Amino acid sequence: MKNLRKAFKKARKGKGTKLYVTEFQKDLEKNLLQLQKELRKQTYKPCRMRTFVICDPKSRVISASAFRDRVVHHALCNIIEPIFDKTFIYDSYANRKGKGTHAALNRFGYFARKVSGNGKLLPYAKNKNQVYGYVLKADIRRYFDSVDHEVMMRAISRKIHDEKVIWLARKILDNHTSEKGMPIGNLTSQFFANVYLNELDYFVKHRLKAKYYIRYVDDFVILHPSKEKLESFKAAINEFLKTIKLELHPQKSQVVPLQKGIKLLGFRVFSAYKLPKKSNIKRFEHKIGDFIQLYRDGIMEKPDILARVNGWNSYAMHANTYKFRKRSLKNLKKSLNSTKL
Numbered sequence: 001m002k003n004l005r006k007a008f009k010k011a012r013k014g015k016g017t018k019l020y021v022t023e024f025q026k027d028l029e030k031n032l033l034q035l036q037k038e039l040r041k042q043t044y045k046p047c048r049m050r051t052f053v054i055c056d057p058k059s060r061v062i063s064a065s066a067f068r069d070r071v072v073h074h075a076l077c078n079i080i081e082p083i084f085d086k087t088f089i090y091d092s093y094a095n096r097k098g099k100g101t102h103a104a105l106n107r108f109g110y111f112a113r114k115v116s117g118n119g120k121l122l123p124y125a126k127n128k129n130q131v132y133g134y135v136l137k138a139d140i141r142r143y144f145d146s147v148d149h150e151v152m153m154r155a156i157s158r159k160i161h162d163e164k165v166i167w168l169a170r171k172i173l174d175n176h177t178s179e180k181g182m183p184i185g186n187l188t189s190q191f192f193a194n195v196y197l198n199e200l201d202y203f204v205k206h207r208l209k210a211k212y213y214i215r216y217v218d219d220f221v222i223l224h225p226s227k228e229k230l231e232s233f234k235a236a237i238n239e240f241l242k243t244i245k246l247e248l249h250p251q252k253s254q255v256v257p258l259q260k261g262i263k264l265l266g267f268r269v270f271s272a273y274k275l276p277k278k279s280n281i282k283r284f285e286h287k288i289g290d291f292i293q294l295y296r297d298g299i300m301e302k303p304d305i306l307a308r309v310n311g312w313n314s315y316a317m318h319a320n321t322y323k324f325r326k327r328s329l330k331n332l333k334k335s336l337n338s339t340k341l
Contacts, residue, residue: 001032001033001036003075003078003079004032004035004036004071004075005032006074006075006078007071007072007073007074007075007078008024008028008032008071008074010074010078011067011070011071011073011074012025020066020067021067024067024068024071031068032071035068035071035072039072039075039164039168042164042167044072044168044171045171046065046066046069046072046171046172046175047065047066047068047069049063049064049065049066049175049176049183050063050064051063051064051183052064060184061184062183062184062185063176063183063184063185063186064185065175065183065185065186069172069175070187072168072172073172073186073187073188074187076165076168076169076172076188077187077188077191079165080156080159080160080165080169081191083159083160084159084191084194084195084198085097087159087198088194088198088201089198089201089202089205089213089215091104091107091201091213091214091215092194092197092198092201092215092216093107093214093215093216094190094193094194094215094216094217095190095191095193095194095217096194101216101265101266102318104214104216104264104265105264105265105267105269105274105318107214108214108221108223108262108264108269109269109274111212111214111223112131112133112223112258112269112271114212114223115132115133115134115212115223115224115225115258116131116132116133116258116271117131117132119131119271119272120132122259125259127272128271128272129259129261129270129271129272129273130259130271131258131259131271132225132258133223133224133225133257133258134223134224134225134226134227134230134255134256134257134258135221135222135223135230135255135256135257135258135262136221136222136223136224136230136233136234136253136254136255137221137252137253137254137255137256137262137263137264138219138220138221138222138234138237138248138249138252138253139218139219139248139249139252139253140197140218140241140246140247140248140249141246141247141248141249141250143193143217143218143246144181144182144183144184144189144193144218145180145181146180146181146245146246146247147180147181147182147192147193147196147246148179148180148244148245149170149173149174149177149179149180150179151196151244151245152173152192152195152196153166153169153170153173155195155196155198155199156169156192156195169188172186172188173188173192190217193217193218194217196244197215197217197218199244200215200220200237200240200241200244201213201215203237203240204220204222204233204237207236207240208233208236208237210222210224210233212224216265219264219265221262221264223258227255227257230255231255234248234253234255258271259271263277266280266315267318267319273319273320274318274319274320275319275320275321276315276316276319276321281324284312284316284328285328287308287312288309288328288332291305291308291309291332292305292332292335292336295336302336305332305336309328309329309332313325313329
């Protein structure tokens with residue numbers, strides 16, 4: 001029960017005003033006792049998930065679990081995540097405490113300096129970005145749709161031997177489909193994703209002995225001075241992925257020179273600086289236009305618009321965008337102040 005109460009608080013975080021949360025909280029003890037009873041007797045059945053499509057910018061199908069199921073997801077992860085996290089490699093950055101996108105980007109910069117000989121320029125270099133070194137930038141094809149449940153359960157069973165916990169993990173996994181795939185949006189899917197690809201991490205680090213490797217969910221990079229070495233890594237990884245029923249995305253998995261800049265986690269990373277992806281900048285500029293129109297129509301207030309812009313700035317400030325952010329904010333305030341309501 002102590003774990004279920006802790007799980008409820010985690011599931012509620014940031015969603016305390018949602019109707020489904022307040023409804024569950026009205027009879028909190030009763031609802032938690034019912035979950036405890038179902039889990040102990042192994043009669044627990046997850047509710048059918050609600051699915052919807054988002055565009056950010058590409059379309060993705062998101063599956064949302066019922067709130068009582070989210071409590072169970074947190075309860076499960078509270079117990080097994082610390083066990084597995086000890087086995088994960090240092091350079092796995094998704095959905096882990098103390099990691100995240102910006103830590104991964106900083107690590108990439110460190111690796112790039114190592115591979116390029118601390119920014120050693122090519123003989124024909126015309127700017128500071130034209131340095132030695134290459135990157136295998138790779139992506140796993142339709143990863144969340146391709147996860148094999150039996151492979152996943154074998155990976156979980158290597159560390160977890162409690163039959164009831166194994167039963168619960170399978171129950172959650174099979175609520176999406178009975179054989180393949182995991183829903184995007186579930187806490188357990190984010191955690192299971194790291195468990196599944198931990199085998200890839202060990203293959204790359206210990207079998208291939210790739211020194212400069214970073215993974216964020218199903219996106220990963222390997223840096224090396226030799227293009228030929230990275231091409232051999234790519235072929236070996238593709239063969240290994242077949243053993244866990246996955247494959248590299250043929251178009252999104254390429255060896256590219258460091259000097260060209262690498263698209264990584266929403267940024268374009270060069271040797272001397274990094275910038276937001278062009279598509280992200282265009283989307284931001286489009287949103288600014290929408291905000292101004294909504295303000296003119298009396299639908300949005302100035303503080304709401306500035307709060308949204310500050311949220312984007314929090315992302316953009318991790319790149320070399322000072323002049324762009326300053327200019328955008330100046331133009332926005334000018335447009336808002338010139339509008340008479």
